[in-house]
Amino acid sequence: MIKEHQIDAELVQTICQNIAENVPVNAALPKNGLLHIDKLLPFICVYRYKDIDVYFSRLLKTQASYLIVEESIDIAHLLEAIRLITSEKFETFLILELWPNKDALKNQFQIYGPKDKSIETINALVEGFSEIKRALSTVSTKVIPTEFRHPKHLTPLLDINTSKKSGTLVIGISIPAVYQNTNTNELFSLFFRKFYSIFSETIKRAVYEFIRVQTTDAFENYLMLGKTHIDAATIASDTQLAEISERMSFLLRVTPVNSNEEWDKFEQNEFTVKPSFKYRLIAIDPELEKRKLFNIPIDLVEDPTLAFILRGKRLEIEKQLIMLEERGTDNFRFIGESLYGVIQKDVLDAAKYILKTYPKGEVIEGSKRFNSSEFAAHAQREIDYYAKKFPNLDLGIEIRDDVAGIMVSKSKLLINNEMDLDANRCDALIQHEIGTHILTYCNGKSQPLKQMYEGFEGYDQLQEGLAVMAEYLVGGLTVNRLRLLAGRVIAVQSMVNNASFIETFNLLRTAYAFPNRVAYSISMRVYRGGGLTKDAVYLAGLIDLMAYLKNGGKLEPLYSGKFNTTHINLIEELLYRNVLKQPILPSFLDRNEAKERLKKLRRGMNIVDLVL
Structure with a gap:
């Protein structure tokens, strides 16, 4: 066929200059075409259209190098220029x-390629596309060895002889549009998300095999072939989600402001009258926030990994907004169960095992105690250390009467003014709150994604597991602390079984020998807002983390921000792709005793031995 349009030579020159300088290319081409090259890579995905298929275009946009172009436009010169630039490295x-x-x-993926060559690349395509069959059994894959590797009505991008001489491999792939209704063109949205995730992964793996076999500049991991730069749609969606999450301040809104006063009344009434907790006024309209939430165009996010993260966070925020509306009712608890999950049998068994192994708390006679001011003075030194690492962030400590115990809000450590603490627990709590929660917030703040500090869906579990592990690594995880984590699980299970506040309080102090004030504190945290199952995640997170480390998991990526165990692979992918920066690690990991304890964790430990 006769080509009607050429691409401007000056534009080609600019594109090549950007590629050579490793500057991302986003070039608009005639007739709504688009060239995107994220970084210097030895491949490109090409889609030539007569009438553009926007959904098919989205498949290519999952890749770091793609060319979407109207079929009448001659792109031979552009492709050759790109090849020449990349050949300087590959x-x-x-x-x-x-x-x-x-x-x-x-309903068949048809792969058109050479016979008996590039077998690894072809096999990676076949293996990847076969994953679609798990969701749609009618789909199949066929490899067709041929020199004909383009749509029937078009001319080849490159003739075979020329490609051989230039060291270029052309593979054609016909993709079945099973993600659409062929009669109405209606998109099967949920299936399409799975489809384009598998497509994205498959192309990267196939390209990785090509590079690994054909070049000496092998990438360390196929994930490094993904996009490095975040597009405008992703930044906008991420920013809007973070703004809604920050305005909500969920945990502060569901934490009582009068826990100290209610304890005094509860004790005076000999533990027979249920406390009446008061909460901060909700300064947002959850209905309006939900409307904003679902106006966020996450469907425009091209990167499957980032889209998955943002969708998960949107679902979590939606549930938290509903919980704020239902604060003080049973619905608060039920929605919370769907958000934080139910207690798994292994977690409940571990809690009971801990309390059976240590049926009573430790009483240390004559141990030194710290009040809130004394603890704050010690914590300030750690705050000062990280303030130097993150000079652009406002780290600080506040002593207040409207928080329960110790908690972190963003980069601030909040301490209850009536707090009384065993001095031996000081360092452990500092590393729990500052060396974990504040540090991961600060690391997250240094990342390009705001969700890295706001927290992914379900991030509390890994965060709390990591924080409790910090207590162990600095030698401060005591019997009382481990019993406390187990007691929270028991209390959550009691609440889920419809026990009242007083029944759970009595269970903790009679069956499990918790002191009255501790039993009250556990019960208050579990019954706040109408019932919050979140406190069970401390022990669950510790159990997950111990298994992760025993299985050889890397500790360093876990400090990159706030996310769950289920997101670790995604975080490692984003680190490989240089989307995320390597995190600053906690100072206590430099201690020799911490290094030795970490080795023990990696060898595998019984949870009750963490206090020995």
């Missing part, structure tokens, strides 16, 4: 031409 170049097949009778 020995070969891969062109993947992809096109949609909307024939309802052909």
Whole structure:
């Protein structure tokens, strides 16, 4: 066919200059075409269209290097220029031409490639696309060895002889449009999300195999072939989610402001009258916030990994907004159970095992005590250390009468003014609150994604597991502390079984020998707002983290921000892709005793031995 349009030579020159200087390319081409090259890479995905398929275009946009162009435009010169620039670093170049097949009778991925060559690349495509079959059994994959590697009505991007001489491999892939209704073009949205995630992964793995076999500049991991730079749609969605989450201040809104006063009344009434907790006024309209929440165009986010993270966070925020509306009712608890999950049998068994192993708390005669001011003075030294690491953030300590015990809000350590603390627990609590919670907030603040400090969906579990592990690593995890974590699980289970506040309080102090004030504090945390199952995640997070370390998991990425165990692979991917920065690690990891204790964790430990 006759080409009608050429791409401007000056534009090609600018594109090549950007590629050579490793500057991201986002070039608009004639007739709504688009060239995107995130960084210097030895491949490109090409889609030539007559009438653009926006959904198929989104598949290509999951990649770090793609060309979406109207089929009448001559792109041979552009492709050759890109190949020449990349050849200065890479020995070969891969062109993947992809096109949609909307024939309802052909639910088949058809891979057109060379015979007996690039077998690893072809196999990676076959293996990847076979994952679609798990969700849609009618889909199949076929490899067709041929020199014909382009849509039937078009001319080849590169003839075979030329490609051989230039060290370029062309593979054609016909993609079945099974994510659409072929009669109405209606998108099967939920399936499409899975489809484009598998597609994205498959292309990267196939390209990685090509690079690994054909070049000497092998990437360390296929994930490094993903996008490094975050697009405007992602930044906008991330920012809007973070703004809603920050305005909500969920934990502060569901924490009683009168816990000390209610304890005094509870004790005076000989523990027979249920406390009446008061909460901060809710300074937002949850209905309006939900409207803003679902106006966020996450569907425009091209990166499957980032879209998954943002959708999960949106779901969590939605549930928290509903919980604020239902604060003080049973619905608060039920929605919270869907958010924080139910107690797993292994966690409940571990809690009972801990309390059986240590049926009573330790009483240390004559041990030194710290009041709130004395503890704050010690904590300030750690705050000062991290303030130097993060000079642009406002780290600080506040002593207040409207918080229960000790808690962190963003980069602030909040201390109850009536707090009384065993001096031997001082360092452990500092590393729990500052060396974990504040540090991960600060690391998250240094990342390009705001969710890294606001917290991914369900981030509390890993955060609390990491914080309790810090207590162990500095030698401050006591019998009383471990019993407390177990007691919280018992209290949550009691509440879920519909026991009253007083029944749970009595269970803790009679069956498990918790002191009255401790039993009250546990019960208050569990019954706040109408019932919050979150406190069970401390022990669950510790159990998950111990298993993760025993199985060889890396500790360092866990300090990158606030996320859950289920997100670790995603975080490692984003670190490989240089989307995220390497985190600053807690100072206590430099201590020799911490290093030795970490080795023990990696070898595997019984949870009750963490206090020995």
